[in-house]
Amino acid sequence: MSGHSDPVESADVIIVGAGPAGSSAAVHLARAGMDVLLLEKSTFPRDKVCGDGLTPRGVKQLHVLGIDTSSDDWIKNKGLRVVGGGVTLELPWPTLADFPDFGVVRPRRDFDDMLATLAVKAGAQLRLATNVTGPVIDEKTGRITGVEAKTENGVRRFAAPLVIAADGVSARVALGMGVGKRDDRPLGVAVRRYYTSPRADDDHLESHLELWDRTDPDKAKLLPGYGWIFGLGGGQVNVGLGMLNSSKAFGRTNYRQLLRTWLDGTPEEWGLREENASSEIGGAGLPMGFNRTPHYDRGLLLIGDAGGVVNPFNGEGIAYAMESAAIAAESVLQAHGRTGAAREAALHGYVDAMGRHLGSYYRLGGIFSTLIGNPRVMRAATSLGLPRKRLMYLVLKLLAGLYDESGGDWADKVIRTLNRAAPRV
Ligand SMILES: Cc1cc2nc3c(=O)[nH]c(=O)nc-3n(C[C@H](O)[C@H](O)[C@H](O)COP(=O)(O)OP(=O)(O)OC[C@H]3O[C@@H](n4cnc5c(N)ncnc54)[C@H](O)[C@@H]3O)c2cc1C
Structure with missing residues (x-):
């Protein structure tokens, strides 16, 4: 479509960052015939600090891109195992019209490489x-x-009438345009580490709802967050924990130490001990609940972590990064065929579409994260909530964003009613 003039390379659209958000957007736009430049600071394959887990919501986005998840590269799971309050519950992924009934686990080292190759x-x-x-x-x-950008050949300029920022939590491009982080939205921190463990072939994602900080043994504190153990196959597990900024302990907690303390308390036979660790502990921020807005301004669209689209209920980010990419791509394509005010209207349409898609649900998530920041609410939830399977079914659907937009069962109706009652963020 657009021509190239040296030394500035130009395109219809520049996408900064080839993570799940950037590569997905690139696939959508390139398939539609747009001239796409995808700029990535690292080289593939590369690691990204992550839990490597996809709920059915994430799998749906893989299917949207036509990715075949039937091969053994994808370690499948059939539900979520929740451990807390002395109880263990296995909750199968629900059967829905809008989402598949399985999740997958795949290391980001392969996953991101595969998506960038697809782009x-x-x-x-x-x-x-x-x-x-x-x-x-x-x-x-x-x-x-x-x-x-800094490249191996020195500083280079790239030109395009539209730029999509998919550069993750660092959000360098947005910051350069003066779009800062919002303090009125939840923020999380998460750490993870790989271990060799006999739990590698688990067919459930496992989450531990009780995170105790026992740094001071006389004053054990229950923290708002959860730990996870995800089987990666090949003898490896991804183990980590995430926490929300809604608690007083946020910012004062040593997360790496907390991970070690938690794992030291798990059964010896799981093997989650120092001598079986197969990586360092890595950590990063989780920008949630639209914590960077506006999602479109003056030629720049924010998608994925750059736009703070992580789900505040559960810290899941890949599915939402890919959803925001698809929604942004639609606005960019509509804008491409227009000029002037009509073109801007299409681009601003992305902000509105994101609001319609996730605004009310994320408002509920913000309320949820404030509530679980209160240790008394957490204690009550883990000791009372867990034994009630019906309630947990509802909670699973709510926390994992797995409900049908129409039809469905009683739980889908409850969640839709809550969504209707909540104003958008
Ligand atoms: C410990 C931890 C565990 C998590 N576990 C899960 C999980 O199990 N499941 C889940 O769904 N989500 C999880 N998340 C969240 C998930 O990792 C993110 O939401 C997701 O990676 C967002 O995708 P993205 O494409 O927006 O950003 P990223 O994946 O961060 O990709 C950004 C890309 O941009 C590149 N980039 C950055 N800056 C520049 C620059 N200046 N120039 C060029 N390129 C640049 C980066 O190298 C990277 O490739 C977890 C997060 C953490 C921290």
């Missing part, structure tokens, strides 16, 4: 080892007209 196959131009340092801004209009 290239679709026709996107992927530039690796291209570290975007900031936006190029038109002084007169304040609009973004491209980005500047």
Whole structure:
């Protein structure tokens, strides 16, 4: 579509970051025939600190892209096992019209490489080892007209009338455009580590709802968050924990120490001990509940972690990164065929579409995260809530965002009613 003029490389759209958000957006746009430049600071394969787990909501997005999940590369799970309050419950993923009934686990080292390769196959131009340092801004209009990046060949400029920021929690491009983080939205922190463990072939995602900080043995504290154990196959598990900023302990907790303390308390035969660790402990922030807005402004669209789209109920980010990519791609495609005010209207349509898609649900998530920041609510929830299977079924659907938009069963109706009652974030 658009021509290239040296030394500035140009395209219809620049996407910064080839994580799940950026690569998905690139697939959608390149398949539709747009000239896409996908800029990535690292080279593949690379690690990304993550739990590597996809609920059925994430699997749906893989299917949207036409990815075949039937091979052995995908370790499948049939539900969530919840451990807490002295009880263990296995909750099968629900049968729904809108989502498949299985989840998958796959290390991000493979997963992101696979998605970026798909983007290239679709026709996107992927530039690796291209570290975007900031936006190029038109002084007169304040609009973004491209980005500047450090590459192996020195500093390079890339030009496009539209830029999609998919650069993750660092959100460098958005910051360069003056779009800051919102303090009125929940934020999480999570750490993870790989271990060799006999639990590698687990067919459930397992979450531990009680995270006790026993740093001071006389004053054990129940923290708002959860720990996970996800089987990766091949003798490996991904183990980690995440916590919300709604508690007083946030910012004062040593997460790496907390992970060790928690794992030391798990049964010896699971093998989650120092000598079986197969990686360092890695950690990162979880930007939740739309904690960076507006999602569109002056030629720049924010998707994935760059737009703070992690689910505040459960810390799941891949599914929502990919959903935001699909929604943004739709607005970009609509804008591409228009000019002037009509073009801007299509782009602002992305903000509205994200609000319709997740705004009310994330408002509920914000309330939820504030509630579980209160230790008394947490204690009551883990000791009373868990034994009630019907309630847990509802909670599973709510926390994992697995409900039908129409039809469905009683639990879907309850969640839709809650969503209707909540104003959008
Ligand atoms: C410990 C932990 C566990 C988690 N577990 C899960 C889980 O089990 N399931 C789940 O669904 N979610 C999980 N999440 C959340 C999930 O990892 C993120 O929500 C998801 O990675 C967001 O995808 P993204 O594409 O928006 O960003 P990212 O995956 O962060 O990708 C951003 C990409 O942009 C590149 N980039 C960054 N800056 C620049 C730059 N300046 N120039 C060029 N390129 C750049 C990066 O190298 C990267 O490739 C977890 C998060 C953490 C921290």
